[in-house]
Amino acid sequence: MKYLQLALWAFAVLWKPKTITPLDRLRLWRKTMNLFVCFLAFCDNERSYRQLRGAMLSALLSALYDYETDWIPSKHLGDSVYLPFLKQEVGTSPAYLPARELFIADLGNRLSADGLERGGTALTVYHALIQSEWMSEYSREEIALFGAELQRVDDFLDREEDAVMGEKNCLLGERAGAHLIGLRNFLNSPFFQELAFRSRTYRTFERLLRRSGGEK
Secondary structure, three states, X not given: OHHHHHHHHXXXXXXXXXXXXXXXXXXXHXXXXXXXXXXXXHOOOOOOHHHHHHHHHHHHHHHHHHHHHHHOOOOOHHHOOHHHHHHHHHXXXXXXXHHHHHHHHHHOOOOOOOOOHHHHHHHHHHHHHHOOOOHHHOOHHHHXXXXXXXXXXXXXXXXXXXXXXXXXXXXXXXXXXXXXXXXXXXXXXXXXXXXXXXXXXXXXXXXXXXXXXXXX
């Protein structure tokens, strides 16, 4: 029941902004649900309601972030849906300012060429919202590093779409070869293997990544 409640809450949140078309709201809700499934791996095995809500909130923020930086970039910060929602839900958290600054930098095209800092800040924010015990064993610096590595995973999965849309993707730049090597090394890391142990989604990612490298 708690999963259904959170799914309906996410739907209600996305249905409010009148600046987003009904079709895009449905697309955002579907994206949010897919992200939520991925973010369940960041929770503890017990998956308390607090952690599940943190995972759904993280999914909502991630979907809205992508919508306003990639799908239909906001022309003015005052028109943003992401920023007021971030302020409402995360304003009292230490993760608020880094998340806000990343969004503004991304919208202003002021990120690094590879854009891996998106993942570093994002995972730091997700952890602050979910607060799982197993991830709390890592330092903030380690979590930011893991987030950057997960950005490589995300870029690998989106590389064809990003190439068509002209979006930032570390695997489409001059250092694509080095990033692929780093990505394959990350698959063998204890952190990624922990995610794969906790979630079928990451096991699917691992198979796709290894097959692309010629592994059976």
